[in-house]
Amino acid sequence: xxxxxxxxxxxSLANLFFLYGPIAVLILFSFNASRLSATxxxxxxxxxxxxWANQSLLDAAANSLWVAAVSxxxxxxxxxxxxxxxxxxxxxRQRQIEQALLLPLVIPEVMMGVSLxxxxxxxxxxxxxxxxxxxxxxxxxxxVMIIVRARLRKLDPRLLEAAADLGASYWESLRxxxxxxxxxxxxxxxxxxxTISLDDFIVTFFTAGPGATTLPLRVYSMIKSGMSPExxxxxxxxxxxxxxxxxxxxxxxxx
Amino acid sequence: MKCTxxxxxxxxxxxxxxxxxxxxxxxxxxxxxxxxLCLVSAISFAERGLYGGIVWSFSLTNYSDLWxxxxxxxxxxxxxxxxxxxxxxLVMGFPLAYYIARAAPNRQGIWLLLVMIPFxxxxxVRTYAWMFILRTEGLLNTLMLKAxxxxxxxxxxxxxTAVVIGLVYGYLPFMVLPLYVALExxxxxxxxxxxxxxxxxxxxLWRIIVPLARPGIMxxxxxxxxxxxxAFLTPDLLGGARSMMVGNLIQHEFLIARxxxxxxxxxxxxxxxxxxxxGWSLRVTRPLSREEPES
Numbered sequence: 001x002x003x004x005x006x007x008x009x010x011x012s013l014a015n016l017f018f019l020y021g022p023i024a025v026l027i028l029f030s031f032n033a034s035r036l037s038a039t040x041x042x043x044x045x046x047x048x049x050x051x052w053a054n055q056s057l058l059d060a061a062a063n064s065l066w067v068a069a070v071s072x073x074x075x076x077x078x079x080x081x082x083x084x085x086x087x088x089x090x091x092x093r094q095r096q097i098e099q100a101l102l103l104p105l106v107i108p109e110v111m112m113g114v115s116l117x118x119x120x121x122x123x124x125x126x127x128x129x130x131x132x133x134x135x136x137x138x139x140x141x142x143x144v145m146i147i148v149r150a151r152l153r154k155l156d157p158r159l160l161e162a163a164a165d166l167g168a169s170y171w172e173s174l175r176x177x178x179x180x181x182x183x184x185x186x187x188x189x190x191x192x193x194x195t196i197s198l199d200d201f202i203v204t205f206f207t208a209g210p211g212a213t214t215l216p217l218r219v220y221s222m223i224k225s226g227m228s229p230e231x232x233x234x235x236x237x238x239x240x241x242x243x244x245x246x247x248x249x250x251x252x253x254x255x
Numbered sequence: 256m257k258c259t260x261x262x263x264x265x266x267x268x269x270x271x272x273x274x275x276x277x278x279x280x281x282x283x284x285x286x287x288x289x290x291x292l293c294l295v296s297a298i299s300f301a302e303r304g305l306y307g308g309i310v311w312s313f314s315l316t317n318y319s320d321l322w323x324x325x326x327x328x329x330x331x332x333x334x335x336x337x338x339x340x341x342x343x344x345l346v347m348g349f350p351l352a353y354y355i356a357r358a359a360p361n362r363q364g365i366w367l368l369l370v371m372i373p374f375x376x377x378x379x380v381r382t383y384a385w386m387f388i389l390r391t392e393g394l395l396n397t398l399m400l401k402a403x404x405x406x407x408x409x410x411x412x413x414x415x416t417a418v419v420i421g422l423v424y425g426y427l428p429f430m431v432l433p434l435y436v437a438l439e440x441x442x443x444x445x446x447x448x449x450x451x452x453x454x455x456x457x458x459x460l461w462r463i464i465v466p467l468a469r470p471g472i473m474x475x476x477x478x479x480x481x482x483x484x485x486a487f488l489t490p491d492l493l494g495g496a497r498s499m500m501v502g503n504l505i506q507h508e509f510l511i512a513r514x515x516x517x518x519x520x521x522x523x524x525x526x527x528x529x530x531x532x533x534g535w536s537l538r539v540t541r542p543l544s545r546e547e548p549e550s
Binding site: 007008009011012015016018019020022023025026029036038039074077078079081082084085086087088089097101103104106107108109110111112114115116117118119122134135137138141142145170171174195199201202206216219220223227231232235238239242243246250 | 272273274275276277278279280281283284287288290291292294295298347348350351353354355357366368369370372373375376377378379380381383384385386387388390392393394396397424427428431481482484485486487488492501502505506509510515518519522525526529530533
């Protein structure tokens with residue numbers, strides 16, 4: 001209200017400062033010339049150059065991209081199918097299935113990591129990059145489902161009725177009407193899933209085999225072995241890539 | 256037309272097709288999510304082998320072991336830290352959510368986006384940012400030393416305080432969004448009426464706004480509490496030796512102590528706790544949301 005306006009405005013700004021300050025500081029100090037990273041010694045690109053020269057980081061980045069790409073494709077196949085299929089069920093059944101499918105997003109991620117680890121060990125599948133991407137394809141399924149379903153709900157039912165009047169079968173109207181209309185949200189969901197996979201640490205941590213190092217795993221071990229400006233530089237890159245991808249995804253979902 | 260919505264339309268022509276579309280996804284999530292969870296609960300009743308394997312049996316020793324003070328302390332501390340986190344998020348997020356809910360409609364979207372963007376950046380990176388700020392040679396100590404506020408660096412990192420800061424930082428957006436949704440629905444005329452009747456600021460807040468926003472407050476607290484309770488990275492990176500939380504304990508039992516049945520039992524306790532809280536909140540908030548269309 002107006003009577004509290006000034007105070008609320010300042011509290012809101014303080015919140016934003018709290019949310020963005022640490023990220024801003026991290027990015028700023030990735031350009032710091034000093035190795036003693038908390039005192040400012042002038043601008044430098046050297047830590048970014050150091051990243052580029054680090055072969056193990058580049059390998060980890062390649063692993064991350066591979067895992068994210070394959071798991072996104074899998075999550076899209078399953079998630080879009082679920083979103084479309086749910087629409088045809090009675091309302092009550094829809095809710096039940098949806099709630100069960102949201103569980104992977106709700107339970108603590110550590111539990112998901114641990115249970116997948118146990119599962120793979122018990123069925124004697126050696127841990128590798130493949131087990132990582134299988135895990136990622138699980139938590140990304142509900143993400144895709146939610147986004148595509150939100151869009152599906154907003155579609156004009158008359159378009160489907162028109163297709164039916166013109167003699168289209170269920171599958172034909174799906175292919176020629178529903179899927180084309182959903183395309184922006186499918187791409188948006190894919191970008192979201194891709195980013196989440198790229199960023200994931202916990203499930204990866206539990207399901208990665210020896211040598212299957214992704215970028216977040218690499219960052220983690222760098223942090224554990226001591227602070228360095230290279231981590232700041234890598235983090236800054238991470239922030240920018242995530243924000244870019246998510247921004248793009250949100251734009252597509254809005255269309 | 257017999258049918259009104261898209262679901263009605265699909266229902267008449269493609270119920271069989273729906274199951275074709277659903278089954279791959281259901282199979283996938285079933286195989287890689289529900290089967291592993293069942294395995295975890297099965298193993299929680301097994302016993303640890305001599306060299307860390309699993310000896311299948313049925314015993315409740317893993318669950319009775321959890322009452323050991325060492326484990327009980329970690330469980331209790333996790334609940335405490337998660338509760339403090341939820342409370343701090345509520346106190347910090349409430350003014351922001353209220354401000355957004357009262358902002359001009361075309362501004363609200365931008366504010367919400369600003370709240371969400373940090374959430375979409377890598378959690379590991381965000382936690383690292385706080386290590387960079389809080390550690391002994393970190394930014395905060397350096398700045399305070401230069402300003403003459405302190406004469407020697409103080410230990411800020413590796414404490415429960417640092418863990419709570421990291422958790423609040425990580426999950427504040429989860430509080431702001433449901434609060435915003437609830438506050439946006441609060442009828443402005445009720446607030447105006449209270450002002451007209453010379454209610455004080457606090458009376459307006461406590462007797463009008465907070466009761467009306469209760470579903471949002473509860474949803475926000477739950478959305479912050481649950482991931483905080485199961486947090487692994489934040490206590491791992493920001494916490495000290497004594498700030499272990501359930502997530503770290505589970506990881507420790509599985510990867511370091513290699514006592515899988517015990518780790519599984521802890522996981523099951525966590526899962527039952529989380530699910531019952533969710534079920535409870537659904538039951539508490541559903542009557543409220545059902546009333547809404549009438550009011």
